[in-house]
Amino acid sequence: NTRIITVANQKGGVGKTTTAVNIGAALAMGGLKVLLIDLDPQGNASTAFNVAHDEAVPGTYELLVEGATIAAVRQRAEGYPYLDVVPAGVDLAGAEIDLVELERREFKLRDAITTMIERENEKYDYIIIDCPPSLGLLTLNALIAANELLIPIQCEYYALEGLTQLIKIISLVTENTNPQLHIGAILLTMFDGRTRLAHDVANTVRSHFPNEVLTTVIPRAVRVSEAPSYGQSVLTYDMSSPGALAYLSAARELHEKGRMK
Amino acid sequence: NTRIITVANQKGGVGKTTTAVNIGAALAMGGLKVLLIDLDPQGNASTAFNVAHDEAVPGTYELLVEGATIAAVRQRAEGYPYLDVVPAGVDLAGAEIDLVELERREFKLRDAITTMIERENEKYDYIIIDCPPSLGLLTLNALIAANELLIPIQCEYYALEGLTQLIKIISLVTENTNPQLHIGAILLTMFDGRTRLAHDVANTVRSHFPNEVLTTVIPRAVRVSEAPSYGQSVLTYDMSSPGALAYLSAARELHEKGRMK
Numbered sequence A, B: 001n002t003r004i005i006t007v008a009n010q011k012g013g014v015g016k017t018t019t020a021v022n023i024g025a026a027l028a029m030g031g032l033k034v035l036l037i038d039l040d041p042q043g044n045a046s047t048a049f050n051v052a053h054d055e056a057v058p059g060t061y062e063l064l065v066e067g068a069t070i071a072a073v074r075q076r077a078e079g080y081p082y083l084d085v086v087p088a089g090v091d092l093a094g095a096e097i098d099l100v101e102l103e104r105r106e107f108k109l110r111d112a113i114t115t116m117i118e119r120e121n122e123k124y125d126y127i128i129i130d131c132p133p134s135l136g137l138l139t140l141n142a143l144i145a146a147n148e149l150l151i152p153i154q155c156e157y158y159a160l161e162g163l164t165q166l167i168k169i170i171s172l173v174t175e176n177t178n179p180q181l182h183i184g185a186i187l188l189t190m191f192d193g194r195t196r197l198a199h200d201v202a203n204t205v206r207s208h209f210p211n212e213v214l215t216t217v218i219p220r221a222v223r224v225s226e227a228p229s230y231g232q233s234v235l236t237y238d239m240s241s242p243g244a245l246a247y248l249s250a251a252r253e254l255h256e257k258g259r260m261k
């Protein structure tokens, strides 16, 4: 059974891409087959794996708006035998407007994934979808395509504000279009143990979502933010650094948590 | 003459709200009349000044979609005699879809500001517009309403990626709808001098935009991120902290830079 996980949070800069990239890399390094779909017009997840995503390269735009198949647009991530990436080009910025007039506009991603799963014998163990920082048609497509949600929460004050809005959207999607969508996990990110603020935010989130918050907390660690400038995940950039160890542990915990269901 | 400054960058979490709030507060504490318009459905700028913005309170949604006047929706920020805020409620999330069918949908904000300036004797010295992390109709309204842009850039690798896209959008707006729009200033934020990455990014930005990058750099400083949880700007929360002194200096530099034109 393929686990389809959407990484979403409309608050900007909370670690969505960093989480999608490093969790995906950790699972693939552990031998699981992973597909990463970059749904953010900024294309940060594509950059993180050094996957070409300039205007000439087909990617998520062609998938959603032109009906291309996943097989036609995916690329193998260099150095990762079990990790494929559907890249996001700059043209994806126009997708939300182009999608508005199409039939089944919210189901385009789900339909593409369903077609792939039906046609291909070899299945992915994980499909991970990185979202932009908004609640528009791109993120809606991801919420409808997924069976679970991974929500990164930065240990900062503003990060709490948007959570109620996100929870509302999730229950709307669950009631209307995707009954299996649920919060699979919440990951606390950029935790700086020296500040009271970080502890306060972490405690607040844990008290509201005791079952969803992963025990592993990702520390603020400079090696994590350096890795993308080398086109690597932090796992290959500096495997024994605190950030890499935390993402390895988070991936293992997420994998275990899913098996228990 | 009222300076209308849009604070924009589609990359998430780079310090747009923190910059809009603290530059606005610094100018108002210096005796200048400031209007802050919150164009982000997350409503973080409204929260930062403890301005009510729940569903029952009129704000930016009514301004853009229902044709309300600025005078009807603005609120005075507590403790700031010269600072008014147009708050953003959760309903603003629906504005991009509701705007699509309206005539002059990209000019709604500009029209509202023009009407206010024509009708009122007492003018604002500054109008500052905080944008969401996307390049949709809300940010487009802000780009068309403004005469200059203030771009916060986080000293991180991904922050550079989105810059080319933003510059492209700005030149499209300048060519088609708002010829006076230009980059008034670029502000480097969350600079951590201990990391090579921060220095590399700062040097890259300075070499590409030598005239626009402000000399003042905002350090990463925990007091800056604590202030919003007390509904204050960092200037009133901890006036002598490194973050507050940096924002005071940035506001003074921005004000001087405008006068030299």
Ligand SMILES: Nc1ncnc2c1ncn2[C@@H]1O[C@H](COP(=O)(O)OP(=O)(O)OP(=O)(O)O)[C@@H](O)[C@H]1O
Pocket (backbone or CB within 6 Å): A011, A012, A013, A014, A015, A016, A017, A018, A019, A040, A044, A131, A132, A133, A189, A190, A191, A218, A219, A220, A221, A222, A224, A225, A226, A243, B010, B011, B012, B013, B133, B156, B157, B158, B159
């Ligand atoms: N644990 C960490 N330690 C240090 N830096 C981090 C960490 N996680 C992420 N970062 C850095 O913080 C910034 C924001 O992270 P990231 O881009 O992954 O967030 P995002 O939610 O995907 O942003 P957006 O909303 O723009 O999509 C990036 O520059 C990233 O390198």
Ligand SMILES: Nc1ncnc2c1ncn2[C@@H]1O[C@H](COP(=O)(O)OP(=O)(O)OP(=O)(O)O)[C@@H](O)[C@H]1O
Pocket (backbone or CB within 6 Å): A010, A011, A012, A013, A133, A156, A157, A158, A159, B011, B012, B013, B014, B015, B016, B017, B018, B019, B040, B044, B131, B132, B133, B189, B190, B191, B218, B219, B220, B221, B222, B224, B225, B226, B243
């Ligand atoms: N100089 C700083 N030092 C420490 N923390 C900061 C600094 N500037 C901003 N922050 C914190 O970083 C986070 C991101 O900043 P902010 O929310 O202002 O960015 P933004 O660009 O407005 O985000 P969004 O894209 O979601 O609108 C916030 O939690 C904020 O408190």
Ligand SMILES: [Mg+2]
Pocket (backbone or CB within 6 Å): A016, A017, A018, A040, A044, A131, A132
């Ligand atoms: Mg991202």
Ligand SMILES: [Mg+2]
Pocket (backbone or CB within 6 Å): B016, B017, B018, B040, B044, B131, B132
């Ligand atoms: Mg903001």
